[in-house]
Amino acid sequence: MTMRRIASILSLLTSTALAADLPVREVILYKSGVGYFARSGQLAPGDSARLDFKAPDMNDVLKSLTVSDDSGTPIRGLRYDSSEPLDQKLAEFPFTVADGQQLSVFLDHLRGARVELKMAADALAGVIVSGRVVPGDEKQSEHEQLILLLDSGDLRTVDLSAASSIRFPDPKLQAQLKDYLAAVAQARSKDKRSVYIDSSDAKARTVSASYMIPQPLWKSSYRLLFDDKGEATLEGWAIIDNTTGDDWTNVHLSVVSGRPVSFISRLYEPFYVQRTTADVNNAYAQAPVVYEGGVADSVVGGVPGGVPGGSMGGVLGIVASGSGGGVGADSGRNIGGGVYRLKAQPSSVTAGTQSQELGDLFEYRFDAPVTIHKNESAMLPFLQQKIAARKLLIYSESYGQNPMSAAELTNNTGKTLDGGPITVFEGAGYGGEALMNTVKNGDKRLISYAVDLGTRIGTKEDTGESRLLEIHINHGVLSQKSSILLTKTYSIRNVDPRPKTLLIEQPILEGYSPISPKPSETTAGARRYEVKLAAEGSEKLPIVDERTELISYSVQADNITPDTLLMYVGQKAISDDGRKQMQGIIDQKGRIAGTDISLAQAHSEMDEASRTQDRLRQNIQTLNYVNGQHDQVQEWAKQLAEEEVHITALRDQISALDKKKAALEAELGDMIGKLEF
Numbered sequence: 001m002t003m004r005r006i007a008s009i010l011s012l013l014t015s016t017a018l019a020a021d022l023p024v025r026e027v028i029l030y031k032s033g034v035g036y037f038a039r040s041g042q043l044a045p046g047d048s049a050r051l052d053f054k055a056p057d058m059n060d061v062l063k064s065l066t067v068s069d070d071s072g073t074p075i076r077g078l079r080y081d082s083s084e085p086l087d088q089k090l091a092e093f094p095f096t097v098a099d100g101q102q103l104s105v106f107l108d109h110l111r112g113a114r115v116e117l118k119m120a121a122d123a124l125a126g127v128i129v130s131g132r133v134v135p136g137d138e139k140q141s142e143h144e145q146l147i148l149l150l151d152s153g154d155l156r157t158v159d160l161s162a163a164s165s166i167r168f169p170d171p172k173l174q175a176q177l178k179d180y181l182a183a184v185a186q187a188r189s190k191d192k193r194s195v196y197i198d199s200s201d202a203k204a205r206t207v208s209a210s211y212m213i214p215q216p217l218w219k220s221s222y223r224l225l226f227d228d229k230g231e232a233t234l235e236g237w238a239i240i241d242n243t244t245g246d247d248w249t250n251v252h253l254s255v256v257s258g259r260p261v262s263f264i265s266r267l268y269e270p271f272y273v274q275r276t277t278a279d280v281n282n283a284y285a286q287a288p289v290v291y292e293g294g295v296a297d298s299v300v301g302g303v304p305g306g307v308p309g310g311s312m313g314g315v316l317g318i319v320a321s322g323s324g325g326g327v328g329a330d331s332g333r334n335i336g337g338g339v340y341r342l343k344a345q346p347s348s349v350t351a352g353t354q355s356q357e358l359g360d361l362f363e364y365r366f367d368a369p370v371t372i373h374k375n376e377s378a379m380l381p382f383l384q385q386k387i388a389a390r391k392l393l394i395y396s397e398s399y400g401q402n403p404m405s406a407a408e409l410t411n412n413t414g415k416t417l418d419g420g421p422i423t424v425f426e427g428a429g430y431g432g433e434a435l436m437n438t439v440k441n442g443d444k445r446l447i448s449y450a451v452d453l454g455t456r457i458g459t460k461e462d463t464g465e466s467r468l469l470e471i472h473i474n475h476g477v478l479s480q481k482s483s484i485l486l487t488k489t490y491s492i493r494n495v496d497p498r499p500k501t502l503l504i505e506q507p508i509l510e511g512y513s514p515i516s517p518k519p520s521e522t523t524a525g526a527r528r529y530e531v532k533l534a535a536e537g538s539e540k541l542p543i544v545d546e547r548t549e550l551i552s553y554s555v556q557a558d559n560i561t562p563d564t565l566l567m568y569v570g571q572k573a574i575s576d577d578g579r580k581q582m583q584g585i586i587d588q589k590g591r592i593a594g595t596d597i598s599l600a601q602a603h604s605e606m607d608e609a610s611r612t613q614d615r616l617r618q619n620i621q622t623l624n625y626v627n628g629q630h631d632q633v634q635e636w637a638k639q640l641a642e643e644e645v646h647i648t649a650l651r652d653q654i655s656a657l658d659k660k661k662a663a664l665e666a667e668l669g670d671m672i673g674k675l676e677f
Contacts, residue, residue, distance in 0.1 A: 022049050022197075022209060026252040028363075029240065031418075032262035034060065035215035037244075040208040043069075049197040049207060052245070057213040058193050059264050064212035067197055069205045079196040093180050103160055104131035104144035115148070116167045117158060124158065125169075126150040131160075216241045218255045220420030221379070222436070224407065224447075228427055230391065232407070236383030236417070238364065242372040250369035255382065257418035257438060258361035362416035388412045392501040393452050395490075396526075401456050403502060404448035405432065411439045424449040446503070454496035455533070462487045469548065471574045473675040479552045486512060489542045494533040502531040504541065512545040578677030585675075588668045595661045602657060606650045609643050616640045 026038035043049055053061055058080070067078065095109040107115070108131035116125045126148035136142040144160040168174055197207060219239040226232050238255050242248055364382040372378045388410040395403035407424070411417055419438040424431040424447075432449030439445045464485040472479045486509070494500055505526045519527035531541055574582070616636045623629040623636075 022051065022207065024244075024246055024248050024251050026210075026254075027248060028254040028256060029215055029218040030256045030260060030262070030361075031217055031258060032260050033214055033217060034212045034262050036210065036212055038208065038210040040206060042204055043197070043199045043207045044204050045199065047199050049199075049209075051195045051197070051209065051211075053193050053195065053213065054245075055193050060213050061195065061211050063265055065195070065209065066211070067207065067209045069207045079198065081193045093176055095176075095180075097180065097184075102133060102144060103166075104133055104146060107131040107146055107160075107166075110168075110173075113173055114169055115146075116169055117146075117148075117163045118165045119158075119162055120164070124148060124150070124156070126156070129155065213244075216243060220257075220418040222383075222417075222420055222422040223425065224387075224389070224409075224422050224434075225425045226389070226391070226427065226431075232387050232389035232409075234383060234385065234387040234409075234413070234417075235381065236420075238380045238382050239377065240372065240380065241377045242374055245374050247374050248370065248372045250371055252365070253370040253380075254363050254365040255418075256361050256363045257416050260361060362418075364415075383413065383415065383417075385413055390501075392503055393455060394446060394448055394503045394505060395457055396505045396507075397459055399451075401458065403452050403455050403457060405450040405452045406446055406448040406503070407434075408444065408446055409436075409439070410444045411441050414441055416440050422447060422449070452500075454494065455500065455502070456493045456495070458491045460489045460491070462489070466549075471578065471677075473578070473677060476673055476675070477552055477554055479550060481548060481550050483546045483548045485515070486545045486547065487542050488545075489540060490531075492531065492533060492539045492541065494535065494537055494539075497535050499535050499537075500533040502533055504529045504531060504543075506543060509545060509547075511547045513548075515544040515546045517541075517543070575677050581671075581675055581677060585668065585671055588664065588671060592661060592664045592668065595657055595664060599654060599657045599661065602650055602654045606647060606654065609647045609650065613640060613643045613647070616643070 022039035022041040024037055025040050026036075028036040030036070039051070041049065051061075062080075065078070095106070097106060107128055111128050111130060113128050114125070115128055116123065129147040129149050131144070131146050134143050134145055146158045146160055148156050148158060150156055168177070197209065199205065199207070218241075221237045221239060223235040223237075224232055225235070240253070240255070366380060366382070370378070370380065390408040392406055392408060393403040394406040417436070417439040419436055422434045422436055424434060434447035434449040436445055436447055464487065466482050466484050468480060468482050470479075470481040488506065490504055492502065503520075505528050507526050508522075514527060517529060520530040521528040529541065529543060531539055533539060616639055620633055620636050620640070623633050
């Protein structure tokens with residue numbers, strides 16, 4: 001008998017007990033990657049119910065599982081398969097069954113255990129002394145032997161190949177072998193873990209269990225149908241996948257739109273911590289500890305939680321087996337040599353759902369129970385009603401020269417529309433496809449579904465000159481606000497023989513504000529402008545945006561020139577009081593400039609008089625010792641004295657002008673310091 005045979009028999013013995021079944025009764029699917037499941041069923045006295053889950057799902061099960069019954073008897077507890085590592089589990093056993101291990105080696109690990117063997121001729125019983133593998137030789141191949149201590153006291157060598165069965169009469173050893181093999185079998189089945197609900201009641205009772213586990217996101221798919229009058233019908237389908245491994249038979253099904261917070265908390269995997277070794281200090285006797293009495297009572301309590309529920313009703317849907325499926329119709333067929341085109345119309349289904357707000361979430365509950373077998377998917381209608389819709393075109397410069405055919409949907413359904421793809425049908429057939437984010441009731445959304453080749457758009461951009469908007473001075477700091485205008489002109493040509501409404505969507509440029517025209521709508525990243533296009537007509541739309549700048553600097557007498565002042569005085573942005581104060585500074589600057597001119601002239605005359613004096617002194621020195629030149633020397637001496645008087649007068653004039661300029665500059669500084677407008 002091989003070890004594989006022993007393992008298969010023991011594994012079968014440990015799995016023969018059948019647990020009570022708790023069928024799925026209710027399923028609620030969310031957009032956060034989880035689903036709510038409610039099960040219930042009859043539990044016999046002393047029976048157990050088993051719920052099977054994928055191993056990765058156990059974290060969510062342990063985080064959300066609730067159990068109740070109809071008898072009022074409390075549930076004593078739950079058991080579930082541990083996720084303790086296999087090596088750590090097997091280390092607790094007194095033997096090892098390794099991969100490919102020979103039977104004699106396994107029995108050698110059980111020395112001292114009593115064993116019973118059935119041989120071809122007789123039966124043997126005794127205590128295991130050892131097991132060994134005997135190498136082969138020319139006469140005999142390799143074989144396994146077991147040495148037994150018989151009840152008679154004899155030692156006997158037994159050839160294991162001659163044994164038809166081996167049995168351990170010790171019940172404890174049998175149980176250990178079963179537990180060992182069960183642990184190995186469980187570790188091999190990595191995808192399944194079980195939770196057991198035990199009943200300790202003396203009578204049957206109905207047990208209910210609910211939990212959250214990871215689930216594929218349910219998906220929304222829409223059809224938007226425009227009739228000949230331009231009225232729109234919106235049809236919504238929920239696409240649902242059953243990947244749980246259980247059939248959903250006549251379950252109450254709901255789908256919820258929204259984004260609840262969901263996360264994984266590792267509750268299933270055991271955690272071990274490294275503990276510190278602490279020795280008892282026996283050197284001294286422990287002193288007594290005196291504890292004070294309490295000063296207040298404390299009460300610990302809890303509030304039981306609830307589980308969602310609700311009644312359901314009838315629904316007609318499409319169920320796809322395996323990879324999924326769909327429905328459709330031929331777009332045309334030949335009849336009598338001609339083409340008969342099918343007209344797009346709403347599906348012949350009833351969207352049997354009840355809907356309600358759940359805080360920030362929105363729930364669709366299907367009226368009738370739904371059946372979706374395991375590994376199947378279903379497409380169920382949850383909406384079919386009229387919706388406010390306006391056909392138009394939408395254009396952004398990134399589209400090229402053609403705008404997109406679009407529709408403006410206003411959600412007047414009274415329900416939240418979950419995000420998803422939309423197939424658009426116009427009159428006789430297919431119009432295109434769009435994608436829509438979730439839309440709350442009363443909100444509005446644009447969708448685009450095709451390129452409009454009958455409209456062409458070109459753009460031209462122009463940046464204007466900077467213009468001054470405001471000028472202010474406060475405590476000697478001048479602040480000026482200026483703006484730059486950016487004009488983008490859209491040239492639009494409609495070649496179709498029908499009027500159109502166009503929405504131009506222009507990205508918001510940082511720092512720019514709209515001037516003209518005013519946008520009809522503004523989003524987080526763009527402004528929209530509506531244009532009416534005549535049949536076979538052309539339009540031009542200039543959109544003007546403005547960017548403002550604020551510059552500030554300290555005003556000093558030496559950093560503000562008359563030209564700058566004249567520029568400010570000539571601006572319309574300055575107030576009359578500011579213009580008057582600026583003009584006063586200009587006049588003061590003019591007086592200082594006039595004084596500077598007088599000073600320059602006086603210094604020039606001073607320099608000329610000094611040069612004349614130097615020339616006269618040189619002439620006098622040259623002729624002073626020449627006979628007959630006395631009269632000329634006296635004349636030059638007289639002129640020299642006159643120049644000295646002139647220079648003295650010029651010095652007085654320059655000193656007076658310096659004082660005047662200093663006074664004017666001081667007055668200018670005071671005027672600048674008092675500037676405020």
